[in-house]
Each structure stands twice: as C-alpha cells, then as structure tokens.
Amino acid sequence: xxxxxxxxxxxxxxxxxxxxxxxxxxxxxxxxxxxxxxxxxxxxxxxxxxxxxxxxxxxxxxxxxxxxxxxxxxxxxxxxxxxxxxxxxxxxxxxxxxxxxxxxxxxxxxxxxxxxxxxxxxxxxxxxxxxxxxxxxxxxxxxxxxxxxxxxxxxxxxxxxxxxxxxxxxxxxxxxxxxxxxxxxxxxxxxxxxxxxxxxxxxxxxxxxxxxxxxxxxxxxxxxxxxxxxxxxxxxxxxxxxxxxxxxxxxxxxxxxxxxxxxxxxxxxxxxx
Numbered sequence: 206x207x208x209x210x211x212x213x214x215x216x217x218x219x220x221x222x223x224x225x226x227x228x229x230x231x232x233x234x235x236x237x238x239x240x241x242x243x244x245x246x247x248x249x250x251x252x253x254x255x256x257x258x259x260x261x262x263x264x265x266x267x268x269x270x271x272x273x274x275x276x277x278x279x280x281x282x283x284x285x286x287x288x289x290x291x292x293x294x295x296x297x298x299x300x301x302x303x304x305x306x307x308x309x310x311x312x313x314x315x316x317x318x319x320x321x322x323x324x325x326x327x328x329x330x331x332x333x334x335x336x337x338x339x340x341x342x343x344x345x346x347x348x349x350x351x352x353x354x355x356x357x358x359x360x361x362x363x364x365x366x367x368x369x370x371x372x373x374x375x376x377x378x379x380x381x382x383x384x385x386x387x388x389x390x391x392x393x394x395x396x397x398x399x400x401x402x403x404x405x406x407x408x409x410x411x412x413x414x415x416x417x418x419x420x421x422x423x424x425x426x427x428x429x430x431x432x433x434x435x436x437x438x439x440x441x442x443x444x445x446x447x448x449x450x451x452x453x454x455x456x457x458x459x460x461x462x463x464x465x466x467x468x469x470x471x472x473x474x475x476x477x478x
Contacts, residue, residue, distance in 0.1 A: 210245065210246065211242055211245035211246055211247050211472060211473060212421075212472055213247055213419060213420060213421040213437070213438070213472070214246065214247055214248065214415050214419035214420075215247060215248050215249075215250060215410055215413070215415045215419045215420040215421070216239070216242055216243075216247050216248070216249045216250070216420075216421055216422075216423075216469070217250050217251075217252050217274075217406055217420055217421070217422040217423070217432060217436060218249065218250075218251055218252065218422075218423045218424075218465060219251075219252055219253060219254075219402075219423060219424040219425060219426070219429055219432075220251060220253040220254075220255060220260070220263065221253070221254070221255070221389055221425075222389065222425035222426060222442065222444060222445075222460050223423050223424055223425045223442055223460055223464075223465070224251065224423070224460070224465060225263070225460065226460055226461050227460075227461060229263070231263075231266075231267060232463055232466070234463045234466045235463055235465050235466040236267070237466070238463075238465065238466035238469040238470055238473070239465070239466075239469065241469070241470075241473055242469050242472070242473060245473065248271065248413055248415065249269075249271065250271065250272055250273065250274060250406065250409055250410070251263075251264070251269065251273040251274070252273075252274040252278075252402050252405065252406050252422070252424075252432060253273070253274070253275055254275075254276070254277045254386075254388040254389070254392070254394065254402075254428055255275055255276070256275050256276040256279075256280065256319045256325055256327075256357055257273075257275045257276070257280055257282050257289065257322075257323055257325070258323065258324055258325055258326075258327075259327070259340050260273060260275050260282070261284075261287075264284045269284050270284050270285030271283075271284060271285065272284070272290070272409045272412065272413070273409075274402060274405035274406050274408075274409050275405075276292075276293075276319065276357045276358065276405075277357075277358065277386060277388065277394060277396055277400060277401065277402055277405070277428060278293075278396075278400050278401050278402045278403065278404045278405025278406070279292060279293040279294070279357040279358065279396070279397070279400060279405065280292050280293075280357065280405070281405055281408055281409050281412075287323070288323070289322075289323060290412070291405075291408060292321055292322075292357070293357070293397055293400055294321050294355040294356060294357055294397070295356050295357060295358055295359065295383070295395070295396065295397050296397065297351075297352045297355075297356065299382055299383065300352075300356075300359060300383065300395060301352065302382065303379040303382045303383045303395060304316075304359070304395075306378055306379050306382075307361070307374075307375055307378050307379050310374065310378045311363060311365075311366065311371075311374050311378070312363070312365075314361040314362060314363050314371075315330060315331070315332035315333040315334070315361070315362040315363070315364075316330040316333060316348075316351065316359060316360065316361060317329045317330060317333045317335070317342070317359070317360040318351050318356045318358070318359050318360065319356060319357045319358050319359075319360070320354050320355065320356050320357070321354070321355040321356060321357050322355075325356075325357070326341075326342075326343045327340070327341070327342045327343065328342070328343050328344075328345050328350060328351060329342045329343070329344050329345070330344070330345055330346075330348070330351075331346065332362070332364070333360065333362055334362060334391055336390075336391065357396075358394045358395060358396050359394065359395040360392060360393065360394055360395075361375065361393050361394075361395060362391060362393065368387050368390065368391065368392075368393055369387070371393050372385055372386070372387045372393050372427075375393065375395070379395075381398075382398065383395045383396060383397065383398050384396040384397065384398050384399065384400055384401065386401075386427065386428040387426060387427045387428060387446070388426055388427075388428040389426055394428075401428075401431035401432070402428060402429060402431055402432040403431035403432050403434060403435035404431075406420075406422075406432055406435060406436075407435060417435050417436055417437060418437050419437070420435070420436040420437055420438070421436060421437065421438045421439075421440065421468075421472075422435075422436035422438070422439050422440065423439075423440045423441075423442065423457075423464070423465050423468070424439070424440075424441065424442070424445065424449060425441065425442045425444055425445040425446065425449065425460065426445070426446050426449060427446050427448045427449055429441075429449055430448065430449055430452055433449065433452050433453060433454075434452070438454050438455070439452065439453045439454050439455070440453060440454065440455045440456070440457050440464075440465075440468055441453035441455070441456045441457070442456075442457060442458070442459055442460050442464045443456060443457065443458050443459040443462070443464060444459040444460060444461070455468070
C-alpha cells in the first residue's frame, strides 16, 4: 500500500524558538523531516521576525532556495535569487509621533531599529540590551540617526516593564497608530499598522499558487498569532508563550526536542510520537 499523501501543501515555520534550537542550529532530524515533507509535495516557507540580513546566513546553511518571509511580514525574500520581492517600511513621521506618545506615558524606552534593504543595518541606542550572537549591530547616540534612512521596524525595551507589560502599555497607548508585537524574550517591536506575519505569508503563498487552507504553521511567540489565525492548522511548540498556545490547534515538543520533526513525521505516517 502506498503512503497517504501529505495533507498540507505548505509548511510555514518560524525560526527562533521554533525551527532553530537555542544554539541557532537546525537538528538533522528536523532537516530530514522537512526534506521528506517537501519530497511528498509540500513547500516550506520560513516566516521570521528577523529582517533579511539577520536571516540570510541561516537560509544559506540550510541550502534554502525558496521564498522566506522576513521582518514580521515586511519582506518577502527569494533566497535562491537573493533578492527582495516585496518590502514594507514604517512611516518614520508616524513612528516618531508614536514614540513621543509612548514616552509621555511610560517614560523613555531604550530603542533599536532595523533599516530596510538586503543589507539593512540594525541600529542600537543607549540602554538597549542586545542578545549575544554573531549578528552585527551599529550603535547610535543621536536619535536623529533613527530617521535618516527607511526602516522596517523599531524595537523597544523599558527598564521598569517586562515584555508583557511593555507590550500591553504600548498597544494601549499607540495601538491606533502602529502595530505592536512581542517577538521573543526582550523583543517588543513597533511595525506598520496592519502588518503581520500573516500578511507576508499570504503574499508568499499566493506566489506559489497556495492559500490558507493548504497551510500548517509552526511558532512559539505572540507575533505568530496572526499566522495561526490565517493557516488551516497552527502548531505551537512546547516552549511557546501561553498566548500562542491558547490559539493553537496543537502543541508539539519544544524546539530543543524536534517538535517540528515529530509533527511532520506523524503526518508522513512515520510515527515520531
């Protein structure tokens, strides 16, 4: 008897906390499961909050040549051709207004920004805690540098508020001007209003002739909620934020324990649980 066909034509995976382990690597088991699923007819799209410059080295390591959704949906990137297909930027005048309103409410946040483009720099201001790793940043002292070139998003941190409290305060204060998402530990972002991973994924899927009903999505943080709302089936990692688990169709093992592979192996009829 031949195996049943793979039930989804599109697999959408977040990177950090989902496809990547804590050391920024992808396990061989997960690589093999993704290869088996694509051999069975599914496409794989990476959907990440990272902008292209912070994603490209991971795609290269995976030998990934398809479409990737980067920058929380702002960028659709063709890895094989190394070019941006779409790019959405944050209105800088509106962002400055939003920051002024937020500062009046909670005091000055620490700031960073992601510049637009294939080689866009990440600018980091005083007091902003950057996660350790190989990814380059450029420090700035003069706030006017934030607005000197197009940006995809701003990052905010606050000395007296944790991620959940900062996200809640920012949404309450400036949520009518911009989109505010929590993308990971210490990563609260200000995006163009209406932008999400779902908007970027829908654009990428359309280029492949696919849609929401074809899609299974994997994620771990609240910024994945719109993607789960769009996809036919959303799978949260065991290490996921409670807000994402609450809307997931399924919870798999953690990113450290091959959660994506376990789910794909089961769908492929290979066991895995």
